[in-house]
Amino acid sequence: AQKITQTQPGMFVQEKEAVTLDCTYDTSDQSYGLFWYKQPSSGEMIFLIYQGSYDEQNATEGRYSLNFQKARKSANLVISASQLGDSAMYFCAMRFSNTGNQFYFGTGTSLTVIP
Amino acid sequence: KAGVTQTPRYLIKTRGQQVTLSCSPISGHRSVSWYQQTPGQGLQFLFEYFSETQRNKGNFPGRFSGRQFSNSRSEMNVSTLELGDSALYLCASSLWPGSSYEQYFGPGTRLTVT
Secondary structure, eight states, X not given: OOEEEOOOSEEEEETTSOEEEOOEXXXXXXXXXXXXXXXXXXXXXXXXXXXXXXXOSOXXXXXXXXXXXXXXXXXXXXXXXXXXXXXEEEEEEEEEGGGTTOEXXXXXXXXXXXX | OOOOEEEOSEEEEOTTOOEEEXXXXXXXXXXXXXXXXXXXXXXXXXXXXXXXXXXXXXXXXXTEEEEXXXXXXXXXXXXXXXXXXXXXXXXEEESSSSTTSOOEEOOXXXXXXX
């Protein structure tokens, strides 16, 4: 069974500082995709970053980077230079090549950026 | 390019009624997935449609059903509503099924069952 764990229910970070949101997963599959989504209070899920299981380089998208450690089965999201607008729920998600578009989501981390 | 749209955005229904939610994917996207989000259970996969065919289904009772039309628009239906069906229902679209294609989510439909 696929399982995604986000152990930080809530996190606080000072504006302009960097923050790391943890995500670990458990799977025996070799082919999968790792995603991070942001969900503001409005409810919409906003795609942030993607990492394929065979990608050798860590993914980066602007202020977001993914610290992918395949052997440890972790895919932590790093947000650099935090902004007030980064306050939201953050979800780690996985998708597997043999289950189509079905996402498995973690329980989420609530990030609050303090001015 | 317009994003994923969902209608209605808010809905209040009574136990025992049925409800239909609609999702229009991003133009050109052919895969649509539905998720239920509740405080207790988190985000759970309902089903996925591609080219008008259901490709995958989550662990939900048969009261939850869906379909996809030839223009890729999708609807989901919940019959005999229960209080526990109160949730945010999210629709997501992608070009194709497959783990390398990102999904774009709509704003969701917030369903309240009283």
